[in-house]
Amino acid sequence: MNDIRNIAFIGAGNMTQSIVGGMCKSGYPAESVWVSNPSTDKLDKMKTELGVNTSQDNIAVASQADAIVLAVKPQLMSDVCAHLKEHVENLNDKLIITIAAGIRMTKYHQYLGDDIRIIRVMPNTPSLVGQGMSGLVTESRVEDADRNFVTEAFNGVGETLWVEDEDQLDILGAVAGSGPAYFFEFMDSLAKGAMELGFDPDKARAMVQQTCLGAAQMAKESELTLEQLRQQVTSKGGSTAKGVEVYQQKNLPEISAEAVKAAVRRNQEMAKLF
Numbered sequence: 309m310n311d312i313r314n315i316a317f318i319g320a321g322n323m324t325q326s327i328v329g330g331m332c333k334s335g336y337p338a339e340s341v342w343v344s345n346p347s348t349d350k351l352d353k354m355k356t357e358l359g360v361n362t363s364q365d366n367i368a369v370a371s372q373a374d375a376i377v378l379a380v381k382p383q384l385m386s387d388v389c390a391h392l393k394e395h396v397e398n399l400n401d402k403l404i405i406t407i408a409a410g411i412r413m414t415k416y417h418q419y420l421g422d423d424i425r426i427i428r429v430m431p432n433t434p435s436l437v438g439q440g441m442s443g444l445v446t447e448s449r450v451e452d453a454d455r456n457f458v459t460e461a462f463n464g465v466g467e468t469l470w471v472e473d474e475d476q477l478d479i480l481g482a483v484a485g486s487g488p489a490y491f492f493e494f495m496d497s498l499a500k501g502a503m504e505l506g507f508d509p510d511k512a513r514a515m516v517q518q519t520c521l522g523a524a525q526m527a528k529e530s531e532l533t534l535e536q537l538r539q540q541v542t543s544k545g546g547s548t549a550k551g552v553e554v555y556q557q558k559n560l561p562e563i564s565a566e567a568v569k570a571a572v573r574r575n576q577e578m579a580k581l582f
C-alpha cells in the first residue's frame with residue numbers, strides 16, 4: 309500500500325483479525341496499526357503474531373489515528389460512538405470506516421456529527437480466509453484518496469466492489485454476505501445426493517468442495533458469460549444435461565432470485581432497528 313495512515317480498529321474480533329492480518333501481509337506497517345478491545349486475549353495474540361499496537365482503551369487508539377475502523381457488533385455501536393464523540397478531539401479530521409452490518413450512514417452522522425467522513429464496508433465471512441467480497445459505499449463528499457485507502461486495505465482480504473448507495477449495499481449483503489450460506493446449502497445437498505447413492509461422506513465433501521472451487525476459478529478466469537460456461541459443460545443428451553434439466557424443472561433460477569429478495573427485505577428491516 310502506498311497510502312500509510314495511522315489506523316485504529318475498535319474491536320479485535322474475527323473480522324478485525326482478518327483485515328489487519330491481510331493488511332500486514334500486503335506490506336502495511338504494523339507500527340501504523342492500533343487495535344483496542346475490552347479483553348486482552350485477542351489483543352495479545354495480534355501483538356505477538358502481527359506486531360501491531362494494542363490497548364484496552366478505545367479513546368487512546370482513536371485519538372492518535374487518521375482513520376478509525378468501527379468493528380464492534382451493531383448493537384454496541386451507538387454506545388461506542390457516543391464515547392468516541394465525547395472524548396476524541398477532531399473527529400471530523402479522521403476518516404471513519406464502519407464494517408457493522410445494517411447501520412446506515414445517517415445514523416453515524418447522528419452518533420458522531422454531521423461533518424464526519426464515513427465509508428461503510430460490508431465484508432463477508434470468506435474474508436477470514438483471504439477470499440472475501442467486500443462491498444463499499446460512501447457519500448459524494450468523501451474524496452478519492454480516502455476511497456482508495458479503504459479499497460487497498462480491504463483488498464488484503466479478497467476483492468472489493470464499490471456500490472452507488474446503501475440500497476445497493478443491502479443487495480450486495482444479500483448476495484455476497486449471505487451467499488456463502490447459499491453455497492454451503494447447495495454443496496451440502498450435492499454431497500448428500502452422492503451419499504444417498506452410497507458415497508462415503510468425506511469423499512463426497514472433498515469432491516463437492518473442489519468442484520465448487522474449480523467452477524468459481526473457471527468463472528473468474530473466463531471471459532464467457534456464466535450461461536455460456538454452463539452450456540460448455542452441458543453436452544446435448546449427456547448426463548449433465550439431465551441434471552440441469554431437473555434444476556430447471558424445479559425452478560432453481562426462481563428459487564435463487566427469491567432467496568436474494570428475501571434477504572434484501574430482511575436487510576432493509578434490520579436497518580430500521582438501529
Ligand SMILES: NC(=O)c1ccc[n+]([C@@H]2O[C@H](COP(=O)([O-])OP(=O)(O)OC[C@H]3O[C@@H](n4cnc5c(N)ncnc54)[C@H](OP(=O)(O)O)[C@@H]3O)[C@@H](O)[C@H]2O)c1
Pocket residue numbers: 318319320321322323324344345346347350366379380381382384388407408409430431432433
Ligand atoms: N463476521 C463476519 O462475517 C461479518 C461480516 C460483515 C460484517 N461484520 C460486522 O463486523 C463487526 C464485527 O464482527 P466480528 O464477526 O468481528 O465480531 P466479533 O468477533 O464478535 O468481534 C467483536 C469484538 O468487539 C469487541 N468489543 C466489545 N465491546 C467493545 C467495546 N466497547 N469497545 C471495543 N471493542 C469491543 C469484542 O470484545 P470481547 O470479545 O472482549 O467482548 C470482540 O472482540 C460486526 O459489526 C458485524 O456486523 C461481520
